[in-house]
Amino acid sequence: MADSFEFPVDRTQVMLFARSVLDINPAFVEPDSPEAKANGGLVTPPTFVQSSAHYQPDYPLDLTRPRKDAPAAARSGGGGGGLGRGLHAEQHYEYHHPIHPGDVLTVTTKPGERWEKEGRRGGKLMFSESITEYTNQDGVLCVTARSIGVQTGRAVDQ
Amino acid sequence: MTLKVGDKHEQVVIENVNRTHIVKYAGASGDFNPLHHDDTKAKDLAGYPSVFAHGMLSMGLTGRMLTDWLGATALKKYGVRFTRQVWPGDTLTAKGEVTDVKEEGGKQLATIKVVTVNQNGESVVEGEAVAEV
Incomplete structure (x- = not known):
């Protein structure tokens, strides 16, 4: 089972994201820079596709988003973090093709494996993986992301 | 480059993390999990x-x-495990070290071990990247 949605990439969102990771590389934010021109226009920071969450219809980590339907109950797991005891354990990207502002990406996510482990600090740990593909308007696969979330039995000790 | x-x-990559940094990342990424901006709920x-x-802020930084x-646009792969939480007040240093270099079709593919540490030298992110240079 795979869910998909559209993620239009605009320059302002790229700028906001780049600032939020303190990365104002001209290749990401200055269209007339030599760095951008060398890449056929602005490109995006390595973890930029995270901001596709704004367009994910059932995104669980924004409970205040105005919605036409009654808000879905907060869900956890399914890769990535979750409310409460969910934490993001791992994130992996493969880059196939650059993403440029103006692209309209189709984002398709499917669940991956699930497994359990006894944690050293957090009791029983339940891991779940999700695989997300970001494909541009020309049908070119740009990024494949693999996210692993973990549910812990209690708050992680520090 | 070679x-x-x-x-x-x-x-x-960041000095003295504060709540504004975290909130800015929440706004940009869309991840409004209250654990990252609501102290009462986090407790x-x-x-x-x-x-x-x-x-993902640590990974982005x-x-x-x-x-x-x-x-x-050099990266072909970039993946990390989150090894420790990052708290307000932390300062993070990201480190990369080339562990392998292969020639492929006239290009260099370099494997890079990645670790980011806090001000106590404890890792917060550990992983690997592959870059075409």
Whole structure:
């Protein structure tokens, strides 16, 4: 089972994201820079596709988003973090093709494996993986992301 | 650029993390999990001492070390494990070290071990990247 949605990439969102990771590389934010021109226009920071969450219809980590339907109950797991005891354990990207502002990406996510482990600090740990593909308007696969979330039995000790 | 095994790069990617940094990342990424911006919920809902930064903020900050070093579009792969939470007040240094270099079709593919540490030298992110340089 795979869910998909559209993620239009605009320059302002790229700028906001780049600032939020303190990365104002001209290749990401200055269209007339030599760095951008060398890449056929602005490109995006390595973890930029995270901001596709704004367009994910059932995104669980924004409970205040105005919605036409009654808000879905907060869900956890399914890769990535979750409310409460969910934490993001791992994130992996493969880059196939650059993403440029103006692209309209189709984002398709499917669940991956699930497994359990006894944690050293957090009791029983339940891991779940999700695989997300970001494909541009020309049908070119740009990024494949693999996210692993973990549910812990209690708050992680520090 | 040419890389060889053992080449290293490191960069302080954020100093003295504060709640504004974290909130800005929440707004940009869309991840409004209250554990990252609501101290009351972080304490009461999950028993944490305070809010903490998104793991993806650490990964994003660490990505800057890689693209500053290798180029904005050099990365072919980039993956991390989140090894420790990042709290307000932390300062993070991202470090990369080339562990393998292969020639492929006239291009160099470099494997880079990535670790980002806090001000106590404890890792918050550990992983690997592959770059075409």
